[in-house]
Every structure is written in structure tokens, then in C-alpha cells.
Amino acid sequence: MPDLIEFINRMPKVELHLHLEGSIRPVTALELFYRQNPGAPHIDYSELSKLYRFDSLGEFVNGMQRITNNIQSLEDLQRITAELLESLCKQNVHYVEFDCAVQKYLDIGFPLDVIIDSIYTVVKNFQMQNRIVANLNINLLRGHGPEKAERLVQQIIALNHPFIRGIGLSGDEAAVQQKEFTLAFQIAREAGLHRTAHAGESMGAQSIWDAIHYLQVERIDHGTRASEDDQLMDYLALYKIPLTQCLTSNVRLKVVDSYEQHPFQQFLQRGICVTLNTDDPHVFDITLTGEYQVAAMTFNLTALELRQIVLNSIRASFMSDEEKNHMQRMIAVEIDALLSHIGREKTALA
Ligand SMILES: [Zn+2]
Numbered sequence: 365m366p367d368l369i370e371f372i373n374r375m376p377k378v379e380l381h382l383h384l385e386g387s388i389r390p391v392t393a394l395e396l397f398y399r400q401n402p403g404a405p406h407i408d409y410s411e412l413s414k415l416y417r418f419d420s421l422g423e424f425v426n427g428m429q430r431i432t433n434n435i436q437s438l439e440d441l442q443r444i445t446a447e448l449l450e451s452l453c454k455q456n457v458h459y460v461e462f463d464c465a466v467q468k469y470l471d472i473g474f475p476l477d478v479i480i481d482s483i484y485t486v487v488k489n490f491q492m493q494n495r496i497v498a499n500l501n502i503n504l505l506r507g508h509g510p511e512k513a514e515r516l517v518q519q520i521i522a523l524n525h526p527f528i529r530g531i532g533l534s535g536d537e538a539a540v541q542q543k544e545f546t547l548a549f550q551i552a553r554e555a556g557l558h559r560t561a562h563a564g565e566s567m568g569a570q571s572i573w574d575a576i577h578y579l580q581v582e583r584i585d586h587g588t589r590a591s592e593d594d595q596l597m598d599y600l601a602l603y604k605i606p607l608t609q610c611l612t613s614n615v616r617l618k619v620v621d622s623y624e625q626h627p628f629q630q631f632l633q634r635g636i637c638v639t640l641n642t643d644d645p646h647v648f649d650i651t652l653t654g655e656y657q658v659a660a661m662t663f664n665l666t667a668l669e670l671r672q673i674v675l676n677s678i679r680a681s682f683m684s685d686e687e688k689n690h691m692q693r694m695i696a697v698e699i700d701a702l703l704s705h706i707g708r709e710k711t712a713l714a
Pocket residue numbers: 381383534562585643
């Protein structure tokens with residue numbers, strides 16, 4: 365197992381399900397909180413982790429709202445983006461698609477092009493200095509309702525920024541049904557934007573069917589509760605609809621009772637294109653490297669299965685086919701070199 369851990373540490377990785385607002389370092393969140401609430405009572409750093417403890421998706425959505433309400437300037441967004449990319453580079457993440465809840469910043473009064481350019485400036489600098497490529501998806505928030513979502517999609521299309529690859533849908537699944545967003549997703553699809561949606565997290569398999577039928581998504585964020593429906597699992601495998609799985613997020617928000625109960629391995633064995641992701645790394649105090657380690661240990665995954673999961677992530681990404689082919693070649697070569705290097709030292713890498 366130590367060899368597998370070393371392999372995971374050094375393996376190039378891809379992250380697809382990552383919320384910028386869930387990537388705020390606790391210390392940064394605290395600083396932003398005090399700036400917005402100068403008279404607030406002192407919170408010890410050790411107490412901070414308690415603020416990040418949520419027992420349900422509803423609590424989580426409300427809690428995150430309190431934290432993100434303190435993001436008030438473009439410099440805040442740039443700082444959070446820089447801290448996120450720094451953390452990903454340390455983990456050998458070569459490609460990331462993160463999402464940003466831009467509606468919040470539009471509501472503050474910033475124009476969309478200014479918000480996107482602020483984030484993209486940081487991304488470009490990181491891309492020049494590090495081996496990482498980053499693209500953005502813009503999340504529509506269920507809580508803001510379908511009309512606002514439709515207006516935002518129109519703005520995204522008008523902006524036509526190459527950094528924005530697609531749209532997502534997040535927020536409390538129980539509050540607003542997928543089909544309410546049919547028109548927003550249709551407008552996005554007709555303009556050539558990629559599409560994903562959170563489904564099968566707090567709600568059951570039907571929410572995944574609805575995301576496929578009404579929203580015509582190309583991938584599903586989470587999709588964990590697909591395990592409740594055999595026909596759906598067959599459909600996901602047959603039509604190669606990827607799932608961006610987030611193990612610790614699902615355990616912490618009680619989508620599953622434990623890592624062992626998570627259907628990840630079942631999905632893998634049924635030929636579903638599963639990927640590993642963090643969702644909200646600093647909220648859950650996790651890393652992508654750590655999630656690969658948890659998956660490897662919980663499900664006894666081999667190095668070749670881990671390699672497959674990384675390659676699945678490239679396939680599931682919203683890069684162009686040309687970009688995917690290039691990234692796949694590069695990452696496969698690197699992983700194979702790593703496997704043979706470690707394999708030479710230990711002939712049987714589990
Ligand atoms: Zn998510």
C-alpha cells in the first residue's frame with residue numbers, strides 16, 4: 365500500500381467537480397468575515413472547523429451562503445482563485461474545470477465580463493508558470509429560480525468567452541425541480557455550451573433521469589443515487605454519461621452512510637464513466653490526492669484502475685476533442701512512466 369500511496373501522490377490528476385466558493389481556505393473565510401463584520405466576537409481558528417460542519421445538504425447550502433456572502437470584491441475572487449490553483453498545482457492536478465456562482469457577483473453589481481476577466485487573469489498567470497490548464501463552468505443556482513438562470517445563460521452566450529466551457533446547476537435539489545430549468549439549458553445547448561447538473565445527491569434516481577431528459581446534460585455531478593435504479597445504471601453506461609463522484613462530500617452530507625456503502629465501485633464495475641473529485645475541498649478539509657487514496661483503500665483499487673479514473677476524467681471534461689486527445693496522450697505517458705518506475709522497484713504494484 366505505501367507504493368500505491370506514493371503512486372497516487374505523484375500521479376497527474378484531473379478535477380471536474382469543484383466549486384470556487386467551496387474552495388475558500390478557512391483562514392481566508394475568517395478574514396473576509398471580519399472585514400464584513402468588524403464588531404463580530406472573536407472566533408478562534410480551532411473553532412472555525414465547526415462552522416464548516418453540516419449535517420444535511422440544506423444546512424450546507426445555507427452555511428455556504430453565509431460564507432460566500434462575505435465575498436464582496438473582485439480582489440476576493442482573485443485571491444480565492446489563486447489559492448485554489450496553488451493547492452491544485454501542489455497535487456499535480458494538470459487539468460481542472462471549476463465552477464463559479466457568478467450570479468452572486470452580478471447581484472453585487474459587477475458586470476459579467478469584469479467578473480470573468482478578473483478570474484481569468486489569475487488563471488492565465490498560473491497557466492504560464494505551472495503545468496495546469498483551467499476552464500470555467502458557470503453554475504446556475506436553483507435557489508435563484510429559472511428566469512434568472514435564463515437571463516444569465518443569455519449573458520454567457522453574448523460574452524462568448526473561451527474560458528467558459530459550460531453551465532452547471534446546483535443548490536438544494538429538493539427545493540426546485542430540474543425541469544424548471546429546461547429552457548435555460550435548451551438556450552445553452554443551442555449556443556453550443558456544455559451542460560452538467562447536480563443530481564442524485566439529496567434526491568433519488570428520478571432527479572438523474574430528469575437531468576438527462578429535461579436538461580439534456582452531458583454529465584451528472586454526483587449521480588450517487590443512480591445505484592437505486594438498475595435501468596438507469598445501464599443507461600449511464602450505454603450512453604457513456606459520466607458521473608463526477610465526490611466520496612467525502614457524499615459521506616459528510618449523509619448521501620451515503622459510509623465510504624464502504626458508497627456505490628462508486630459498483631459504478632466502476634458496471635462500466636460507468638466514473639471520476640473522482642472533491643466538490644468543496646476546504647469546506648470538507650480534503651484534497652483530490654486524499655480522495656484518490658480513500659477510494660483506493662476503501663475499494664481496493666489497483667494502480668491501473670486509478671489510471672482509468674484519471675483518463676475517464678479527461679473524457680468527461682468539456683475540453684474540445686483535440687484538447688482531450690492531447691491531454692490524454694500527455695497524462696497516459698506520464699502515468700505509464702510512473703508505473704514502470706515504481707514497478708521496477710516493486711514488481712507487483714497492487
Ligand atoms: Zn457540487
